[in-house]
Amino acid sequence: MPRSNPPDDADRPDRPDTPDRPDRPYHHGDLRRAILRAALDVIAADGPSALSLRDLARRAGVSHAAPAHHFKDRTGLLTAIAAEGHALLATTLTEADDLRDAGVRYVRFAREHPAHFQVMFRPELLREDDLELTTARALSSERLRVAVSTARPEFDGADPRLAAIAAWSLSHGFATLLLSHNLDAVVGDRDPEDVFRTATELLFPSTGR
Amino acid sequence: MPRSNPPDDADRPDRPDTPDRPDRPYHHGDLRRAILRAALDVIAADGPSALSLRDLARRAGVSHAAPAHHFKDRTGLLTAIAAEGHALLATTLTEADDLRDAGVRYVRFAREHPAHFQVMFRPELLREDDLELTTARALSSERLRVAVSTARPEFDGADPRLAAIAAWSLSHGFATLLLSHNLDAVVGDRDPEDVFRTATELLFPSTGR
DNA sequence: GGGCAATCTTGTCAGTGACAAGTTCTGGCT
């Protein structure tokens, strides 16, 4: 496999008014974003354990200690990714019409942002007291609770927190198993989101539609 | 925290007929098991990424290269753990009465064998073509399929593979979120398995019982 | 235009996985 990611020009923004010089400038210009992009590529391809700060620095064309200035350390980088993930998830959940749509969006989020998703729920990899992370996570779980509270009548009278757990477990389990390739055989060529929708039909026998 | 595990005598089996010698014998006696035990402790406490072969060797009182002789490398050790986990899971699923009981057992397995569980579904950590792993996994997923096929009447006529996905997703998601401490706030002091049972009631409205 | 803080570099240290080559023990065969 060819290194998972061809050198992406977006990593080194060209500065139009600078005469062309083959040796890179002292300041990268947008190193933080470049590191994040590269990190997401690596994690999506090989998981968080394959992440190396020095490798990311190499990809961005900077020295091995440069990333630390933006993220402090490896945990800091993963924490930033997790926080970004929770923010993205909160946004997409906000747009959901109903609980079922929220579940589908949860699965879609995991597929479209696999690196974020693989990091968000691994406390041992994160700085749990990070402010950015805790606020982002509070927001996304708030959105989840809202989605459940506006749910269809099946859950009337039930403990809403239990209902949230049930819905979350179902979506999270499907997304997790999907990303870890444990459903490949069953899903086949079909659209995973369709499979998820159909599978949930078995549990929430479709009343309306 | 005091190193997660007090030096466990079971790691160094005493040989009764040997005169007491403070310096360890050249052969450990049961190094493979000792390494596995220590690895499970570390993973349960801090996740697979905290695993260090050299640390395990230190705990077992052997040289840094000794573990490699039993497990080839880090991936080999994790693969052995995953295979053992699938075997254990298959056993407990075999004893399940019905689908709901299988789900509860799945969650209980994750709680009682958190290290195994955290490794079993991470292909990027494993040697996927390992024979022991593939056969053990085939057995455990076979048991899951059986549990679903003998399920209660809700699923009559439904695609059994979809039903399996739905049930598996629900149990797997709950177990995953539970182990990653994402349900701590809601579960509180209650028995997690009770919470799971109650939550699933919302999705499979209890007919019998 | 001068200084200051942000950004990035070089240098270094201990820890790690993997491999190679040597040492010690065990068990089985004759």
Next chain:
DNA sequence: AGCCAGAACTTGTCACTGACAAGATTGCCC
């Protein structure tokens, strides 16, 4: 009994990694 083949373990080494410290460069603000 003896021996020897190979299993179990050791020592030694290499490249790589994360973290930290200290210095160089640069943009920016007053």
